[in-house]
Amino acid sequence: MKRFVLFLLLLVCSCNSKKSDYFDSIAENDIKLFPPKPGDWLYSRKEKGQTFEQFSKSKHVIPTKENNIIYLKPIGEFDSLQIRQIELVRQYLEIFFQLETKVQKNASNAIISKEARRIGTEKQEQFLAGFILDSVLKKERPQNGIALMALTEKDLYPKPEWTFVFGLASYRDKIGVSSIYRLQDKSLKGKDFNLCLERLLKICSHEIGHMFGLHHCIDADCVMNGTNSLSETDEHSLRLCSICQRKLNSGFKYDNLKRLKELEKYFKENHLTDGLALMEKDLEEIKK
Template sequence: MQPIGEFNDLQEKQIELTKEYLKIYFQLETKILPIISNEIFPKNVRRISKNEQEQILAGYVLDSVLIKRKPKDAAVLMGITEKDLFPKPEWNYVFGLASYQNGVGVTSMYRFADGNLSESNFNQSLERLIKISSHEISHMFGISHCLNANCVMNGTNSLSETDVHFARACSLCQYKLNSSLKYDDKKRLLELKKFFEANSFNAELSRTEKDLNLIQ
């Protein structure tokens, strides 16, 4: 994971918890690289949105920042920024973007807490962050968008859509992921259960327990 920006204590806590979650979700060793300053973004990839917040061109983050910094031993490199992102001039925003071919992606934390992360919205924002991050990284492992309405791999263009989706992938997408990464299903589910318990994600905990009951 490559943090880019200026993060407060709550945001840094979210990044650490997201690292913990992604390590479990993909069953791969996950590291947080040293933070890169927003100064890396030139003026021509910045704009001010209609809501008067600064946005960064998402493709630039992939092509001119992450590809150059991807460690040789990394399967993928995921950028996390506190800046809002936009994919094209005609688009308002995007939550995240990934390159299948290059194994790099980026997720913005900005809209998950409406630009103002606090103790009161921390868990909701974290749940959105782990959903979008796991979605984008799954793209890097070759998994495309899913038609299952609740699957984490279903495309999302709004927070309401993100909130409806499960953190859980549907059975077919889980099968695809396991075919690529060859992890132990039971070990992964037990670790997910522990994470959801610790962070009070009760709906995800219930679904994970049901999955465990099916394989035991």
């Protein structure tokens, strides 16, 4: 009898250790952040971060049978390459969060009122990001939608005193908007296509990550790091660090290895070499 009880205890311990093996393994690839330099997000912001325990105790959205789809809403006049990027973002988010992701019907720029438009410092038209959240997205989030992200080809600004913003989100309402305008260099051909795509993947997964309860990460190089500029966005990783992955998986309960292999395949097929290298390193650690 004692041997049987001991066997059960060893079996339980073995099962519990296996659950943490994935995160413990990939933690070997977490890279500590360098001390922030002037201009960096953390240089002027003393953020406290968010432990796994704090995340667990917080109120955050968890997919249900009724609410389990991420929606993307294009607003504007997109060319063929931009349309291709939106589809690639859809594919990526579906893998990244392991949730079905759909693109809604494209909306015209005419839905943005004159009061929510201005001409920026570069003579470009800009839309007030808050207007898109409050007057467009709040009304259009589907009943089965767990998150709704608008994508615009016009530049955005958050308030009159700011020159621009890459994106804005209401984490309480699970809605957000991001702009492609500043993400593309010169054109979307060749290397510029992949550069813009990688930036878009980072920004969209970052903002939707916030909607799902993830705070800015200060533990490691991670897609949930805060950024002040496009150059800082480029410096940070596409990858969720092991702690942030543990947080996300705690409520979503997806297969970590399946997600990792799908990300590896996505990066390989779309010639995103940095992302591919990161996924290959994680897979190597798991095999050890």
